[in-house]
Amino acid sequence: MLVREKGWKGKESRKRLLDAAAEEFALRGFHDTKVSTIVKQAGFTQPSFYLYFPSKEAVFEEIVQEFQSDLGELTASLRLEPGIEPEELLKRVMQALEKIFRFLVRNPHKTRIGLFLAPQAEQIKEALTAHLLENLRAEQAAGYFRSDVEMATVAECLIGMIERLTATYLLPGKKTPAELAKQVVDVLMYGMLPREKQAGQSNKWEE
The missing domain is CATH 1.10.357.10 (Tetracycline Repressor, domain 2)
Structure with missing residues (x-):
């Protein structure tokens, strides 16, 4: 049950980051969007971003x-x-x-x-x-x-x-x-x- 919950939370966290990144890219453009603004929008810390994506380019x-x-x-x-x-x-x-x-x-x-x-x-x-x-x-x-x-x-x-x-x-x-x-x-x-x-x-x- 704990493993399943962790997997579910991981998927939810990843989706939140993707959605926040999409909003930031759409509003600011790729070059003016920073990882720090993405994680702030998603409600995460910056190190947590790199648990799911290696770079801004990757997301x-x-x-x-x-x-x-x-x-x-x-x-x-x-x-x-x-x-x-x-x-x-x-x-x-x-x-x-x-x-x-x-x-x-x-x-x-x-x-x-x-x-x-x-x-x-x-x-x-x-x-x-x-x-x-x-x-x-x-x-x-x-x-x-x-x-x-x-x-x-x-x-x-x-x-x-x-x-x-x-x-x-x-x-x-x-x-x-x-x-x-x-x-x-x-x-x-x-x-x-x-x-x-x-x-x-x-x-x-x-x-």
């Missing part, structure tokens, strides 16, 4: 890797399976995007680090684009989306929208994940033209 790297891994796993899990009824498709696409936004706002400090501050931020977004592209191509093959649409472009557009909406609306708390997902899906699935003009414009594109 930063773990935060980035955890963010990338969790986001990748989530995105892969959102691929739409074959056999979804047409009337359910829009709802399912919206739910998938909402889950991404919910993940990003659940831990805003890690999101700020992973998407914007980390040196690997561009690689993280490129990996996320690749995950989305794989999903979109499989869903296109299942007949959910037009066969003449280039899904690589769609994936890039989605990442751009997610990145900017996260920075301008989600993290500042101006819009909810559900609101952002609805607006993104509305634009991507229906476009900007009034509904009554869409059919005519579609015919012009084909000329």
Whole structure:
């Protein structure tokens, strides 16, 4: 029982340090964050930090890797399976995007680090684009989306929208994940033209 308690306390202590470090890095940046401020935020002494992490660089790297891994796993899990009824498709696409936004706002400090501050931020977004592209191509093959649409472009557009909406609306708390997902899906699935003009414009594109 004592061994189990020590193990549990160790995990809790490590998590508190990770959370405190994420907050400090997000607010101050990597270079202006000190181990002393991390342990003060977490309520520990400085020697206790080194029981769990060899350096400031190590804890930063773990935060980035955890963010990338969790986001990748989530995105892969959102691929739409074959056999979804047409009337359910829009709802399912919206739910998938909402889950991404919910993940990003659940831990805003890690999101700020992973998407914007980390040196690997561009690689993280490129990996996320690749995950989305794989999903979109499989869903296109299942007949959910037009066969003449280039899904690589769609994936890039989605990442751009997610990145900017996260920075301008989600993290500042101006819009909810559900609101952002609805607006993104509305634009991507229906476009900007009034509904009554869409059919005519579609015919012009084909000329």
